[in-house]
Amino acid sequence: MLRQPIQLALLLILILAVPGLADENAENANESRWQLGAALGYGIRSNPLVQSDDIPIVVDLDIAWFGEHFFFDNGDLGLTFADNSAFTASVITRINSDRVFFGNTDTRFVVFDSTGAPLAVPTLFKPPDRDYAIELGVEMLTGGDWGAMQLTAFHDISGTHKGYELYADYSFGWRQQRLYVGPSFGLSYKSAELNNYYWGVTPEEAGTVAFPYEAGAGFNWHARLMIGYQLDKRWAVSLVAEYERLNDEASASPIVATNRVLGWFAGASYRFGR
Numbered sequence: 001m002l003r004q005p006i007q008l009a010l011l012l013i014l015i016l017a018v019p020g021l022a023d024e025n026a027e028n029a030n031e032s033r034w035q036l037g038a039a040l041g042y043g044i045r046s047n048p049l050v051q052s053d054d055i056p057i058v059v060d061l062d063i064a065w066f067g068e069h070f071f072f073d074n075g076d077l078g079l080t081f082a083d084n085s086a087f088t089a090s091v092i093t094r095i096n097s098d099r100v101f102f103g104n105t106d107t108r109f110v111v112f113d114s115t116g117a118p119l120a121v122p123t124l125f126k127p128p129d130r131d132y133a134i135e136l137g138v139e140m141l142t143g144g145d146w147g148a149m150q151l152t153a154f155h156d157i158s159g160t161h162k163g164y165e166l167y168a169d170y171s172f173g174w175r176q177q178r179l180y181v182g183p184s185f186g187l188s189y190k191s192a193e194l195n196n197y198y199w200g201v202t203p204e205e206a207g208t209v210a211f212p213y214e215a216g217a218g219f220n221w222h223a224r225l226m227i228g229y230q231l232d233k234r235w236a237v238s239l240v241a242e243y244e245r246l247n248d249e250a251s252a253s254p255i256v257a258t259n260r261v262l263g264w265f266a267g268a269s270y271r272f273g274r
Contacts, residue, residue: 037062041267047101048246049127050257055100057265078139087142094154096133096161098198127255128205130198133160147172150186156194163194169222178230187221190247199250210254218247239266 043057064073071078075095082089137154148171155164169186195215206212222245228238244261251259 033066035062035064035066036272037269038272039267039269041265043240043263043265043267045263046258046261048256048258048261049101050255051127052101052257057263062269087140089138089140091136092139092152092154093134093136093157096135096154096156096165096194098194099130099132102127102130102198128201131160133197134158135165137164161194161197163191163197165190165194180226180228180230182226182228183224184226185221185223187219189219190217190250192217192249195247195249199253199256201254206254213253215249215253218249220247220250221245234271235268237268240264 038059038061040059041057045055045057047054062074065071066073069080071080071090076092078090078092080088080090133156135154136157137152139150139152142149150167150169150171152167153164154167156162165188167186167188169184171182171184173180173182175181192215195217199213199215201210201213203212222242224240224242226238226240228236230236241264242262244263246256246259246261248259250256
């Protein structure tokens with residue numbers, strides 16, 4: 001079953017939050033280029049759209065393959081063109097994750113208009129459909145005793161939203177024997193084309209409830225906390241919690257009910273391998 005990208009992001013954090021025992025994993029590094037894992041637990045990611053359901057997280061798989069230059073990482077295809085002690089840089093093709101919210105919408109009766117005033121007759125309303133976008137971009141990873149930094153720039157190559165996104169994330173982890181705590185925070189800049197495609201409302205889509213709206217560019221910011229405990233070489237238990245603040249242009253859309261996205265997941269992960 002095709003995974004939703006935002007669910008995937010949370011579960012990859014779960015699986016990767018506590019790396020396996022370093023020495024033991026180093027011994028296995030040359031045995032296989034495949035990385036296989038599974039996570040089982042429960043969590044929720046809130047949906048900022050009006051008349052929409054939150055996104056449940058129960059189980060997922062981590063499937064990746066890393067060659068000398070090419071790699072496949074849970075749906076992302078990449079080519080590493082620079083890898084040294086200072087940084088790693090890759091060209092990556094991915095699927096945009098903003099579309100995931102539009103898969104959990106319902107048609108319901110609503111009793112308010114665009115100004116918040118009640119309507120005399122209940123009205124049917126469903127957030128408009130949006131498509132996934134295929135994006136091509138560059139990712140740079142760097143780190144040291146000061147922590148780790150991820151910088152990415154992606155542009156739509158499928159013609160879906162025709163926009164781009166710039167992303168930066170900083171993380172720092174503390175390890176005490178088998179316990180790992182890793183906070184991170186960052187921001188992303190979403191172009192007007194990207195923002196308007198997902199959060200705007202065309203005149204054809206507008207109705208009694210939703211008014212026409214054109215969204216401009218804006219910054220999202222996020223914060224995340226990961227706590228994990230390595231039980232043995234294969235098993236780990238983890239807790240992940242995150243907060244994302246939508247940019248003001250997206251938040252002002254008539255199809256958006258809240259300016260924040262909250263997520264959490266708690267469960268156990270298992271890594272396959274020799």
